[in-house]
Amino acid sequence: MTAPFAPSSTRRPGRGRRGQRTAAALLIGPFVLLFLAVMVVPIGYAAYLSLFREQSSGLGFGGTRTFFSGIDNYVRALTAPALQKGFLHIAAYCAVYIPVMIGGALVLALLIDSTLARAKRFFQLAAFLPHAVPGLIAAIIWVFLYTPGLSPIHQFLDWAGTRVDFFGDDAILFSMANATAWQWIGYNMVIFYAALQAIPRETLEAAIVDGSGALRTALSVKLPMIRSSVVLTTLFTCIGAIQLFTEPETFRYDATGLSPEWSPTMFIYQAAFSKHDYGIAAAASLILALLGALLSFVVTRLGNRWKEA
Amino acid sequence: MSTLTADKTTHPAPDGAPRRRPPHPPRRPRTGGRILASKAAVNGILVLIALYTLMPLTWLLFAATKNNADLFGRPGFTLGDFSLFANLGDLFTYNDGIFGRWLLNSFVYSVLGSLASTLLSLGAGYAFDKYDFRGKEKLYGFILLGLLVPATVISLPMYLLASKVGIVNSYWAILIPGLVSPFGVYLSRIFAEGYVPGETLEAARMDGAGELRIFGSVALPMLAPAFVTVFLFSFTGSWNSFFLPLVMLNDHELYPVGLGLFNWNATLTQYPDQYALLITGSLVSVLPLAVAFLCLQRFWRSGLTAGAVK
Numbered sequence: 017m018t019a020p021f022a023p024s025s026t027r028r029p030g031r032g033r034r035g036q037r038t039a040a041a042l043l044i045g046p047f048v049l050l051f052l053a054v055m056v057v058p059i060g061y062a063a064y065l066s067l068f069r070e071q072s073s074g075l076g077f078g079g080t081r082t083f084f085s086g087i088d089n090y091v092r093a094l095t096a097p098a099l100q101k102g103f104l105h106i107a108a109y110c111a112v113y114i115p116v117m118i119g120g121a122l123v124l125a126l127l128i129d130s131t132l133a134r135a136k137r138f139f140q141l142a143a144f145l146p147h148a149v150p151g152l153i154a155a156i157i158w159v160f161l162y163t164p165g166l167s168p169i170h171q172f173l174d175w176a177g178t179r180v181d182f183f184g185d186d187a188i189l190f191s192m193a194n195a196t197a198w199q200w201i202g203y204n205m206v207i208f209y210a211a212l213q214a215i216p217r218e219t220l221e222a223a224i225v226d227g228s229g230a231l232r233t234a235l236s237v238k239l240p241m242i243r244s245s246v247v248l249t250t251l252f253t254c255i256g257a258i259q260l261f262t263e264p265e266t267f268r269y270d271a272t273g274l275s276p277e278w279s280p281t282m283f284i285y286q287a288a289f290s291k292h293d294y295g296i297a298a299a300a301s302l303i304l305a306l307l308g309a310l311l312s313f314v315v316t317r318l319g320n321r322w323k324e325a
Numbered sequence: 326m327s328t329l330t331a332d333k334t335t336h337p338a339p340d341g342a343p344r345r346r347p348p349h350p351p352r353r354p355r356t357g358g359r360i361l362a363s364k365a366a367v368n369g370i371l372v373l374i375a376l377y378t379l380m381p382l383t384w385l386l387f388a389a390t391k392n393n394a395d396l397f398g399r400p401g402f403t404l405g406d407f408s409l410f411a412n413l414g415d416l417f418t419y420n421d422g423i424f425g426r427w428l429l430n431s432f433v434y435s436v437l438g439s440l441a442s443t444l445l446s447l448g449a450g451y452a453f454d455k456y457d458f459r460g461k462e463k464l465y466g467f468i469l470l471g472l473l474v475p476a477t478v479i480s481l482p483m484y485l486l487a488s489k490v491g492i493v494n495s496y497w498a499i500l501i502p503g504l505v506s507p508f509g510v511y512l513s514r515i516f517a518e519g520y521v522p523g524e525t526l527e528a529a530r531m532d533g534a535g536e537l538r539i540f541g542s543v544a545l546p547m548l549a550p551a552f553v554t555v556f557l558f559s560f561t562g563s564w565n566s567f568f569l570p571l572v573m574l575n576d577h578e579l580y581p582v583g584l585g586l587f588n589w590n591a592t593l594t595q596y597p598d599q600y601a602l603l604i605t606g607s608l609v610s611v612l613p614l615a616v617a618f619l620c621l622q623r624f625w626r627s628g629l630t631a632g633a634v635k
């Protein structure tokens with residue numbers, strides 16, 4: 017990762033060095049400015065907003081009085097029953113989604129990587145194709161597939177003599193996790209598969225010579241060797257999961273158990289755009305960001321421990 | 326395969342001697358059977374997973390050929406009256422052709438936005454790899470931290486800032502945030518390391534070319550495969566983006582296709598005859614990316630691989 021010194025600096029110390037510094041500034045500068053504008057400044061602005069409260073006439077413009085309220089917005093956010101429930105919902109969703117997602121993608125990658133698999137390119141493509149479907153459209157397609165009367169799944173279940181209410185309170189977490197997993201399983205599989213392909217062949221041959229079967233090789237040789245990909249992918253899956261918005265927002269028109277504030281992101285959206293309470297929305301946003309940072313820390317930590325084990 | 330032939334050759338004992346078995350065959354049928362069983366299991370599971378991943382899109386294809394009555398009246402994987410063209414006609418004429426407008430918007434957001442974003446990322450990634458300056462790695466690490474920031478967290482303050490600057494509910498509100506991609510810079514740096522050798526730059530410098538000229542006419546052509554990969558990631562990112570347009574745009578005329586379909590979905594219970602419209606619209610909005618995926622697989626994979634192996 018360390019970039020080499022630009023070679024010409026030894027030959028033309030004066031002009032070359034300066035030229036390179038100017039070029040670096042011109043090439044990186046615009047990106048950094050935009051990065052500040054759309055990433056850093058908004059976070060700073062959110063932090064600022066979270067410290068103020070507005071007594072609003074409803075529209076947010078004119079006739080409003082803003083006053084400094086300290087940590088009041090954070091207290092209000094953390095004690096809001098809707099947001100507390102939102103975090104519980106997300107925790108339950110993660111408990112279902114993360115193992116299915118990571119486990120499923122790993123199994124898929126190991127299967128395709130195994131010497132027994134045929135038509136590897138086809139299976140890779142088939143698993144990856146759903147990722148070409150935008151998340152929102154994927155959610156809409158699954159709403160259709162869960163709708164009785166419309167869906168071939170219900171027709172199959174009818175034929176088998178059972179009935180499942182995919183929008184019911186018992187099933188809704190699984191229904192949403194399925195819609196998301198369908199979209200991401202191929203993506204994560206490709207990452208794992210690429211890492212598996214990078215394992216030196218000699219290592220695998222040594223395992224086979226030692227009499228290790230395909231299953232054993234997969235679990236105790238291949239899996240530990242791609243752990244950094246597994247940790248990284250788990251991390252990004254967690255960060256995606258805590259922001260869950262598209263699926264519940266799309267499903268809630270059919271699933272009565274999903275309130276408009278079901279997930280933390282939905283809570284933020286409602287607080288900002290229905291109630292025009294920007295202070296609490298900003299505070300909740302930062303709490304969510306903090307949770308993301310905390311999760312990153314924990315996942316990386318666990319990953320390191322696995323590495324040492 | 327060899328177990329059968331091996332049995333056949335040993336079975337007839339021409340000289341009347343007791344059948345002699347070579348030392349290995351007794352184990353071979355079992356091992357062969359086990360390999361066959363494992364092979365069947367592995368490929369069987371893969372077929373099931375492929376059925377799972379392909380079923381929804383296949384169903385969408387079938388469903389888009391049906392009219393509203395057949396959608397609910399006939400089983401999912403059968404054909405009704407073939408109404409695909411009627412559906413497409415309805416889709417593109419409904420509400421003064423708003424769907425075509427949405428598609429066009431999506432293309433503007435995704436193609437123009439991603440072209441600009443890719444150039445920015447490549448420039449920055451290249452400079453991070455090839456030049457040295459104080460605090461470089463710190464700045465780079467800071468930019469990578471952006472990968473961990475939940476997108477929804479900055480959408481609200483971004484909306485408030487945009488409304489202060491007066492660009493809310495305009496093309497700019499979607500295009501400008503899309504320009505910044507920390508992942509694009511990360512990929513570009515890796516690609517610049519691999520595709521642009523230091524000696525080539527050195528040679529260009531000896532010829533007296535200025536640094537920016539070297540980037541534009543020496544490095545950039547060498548980075549063409551990187552360009553496609555980074556562009557593809559950026560394109561899917563903006564084609565898929567939903568929360569930002571939802572927050573930023575009021576005007577239906579400015580909607581990208583996803584947000585438009587979301588609104589149709591939200592009003593479906595009031596207008597049940599929109600089912601065919603929504604299904605056909607979903608299919609049409611999936612097609613551009615699906616085609617891009619199939620044609621440009623190589624670039625996708627190289628991008629993900631770069632992310633995974635490092």
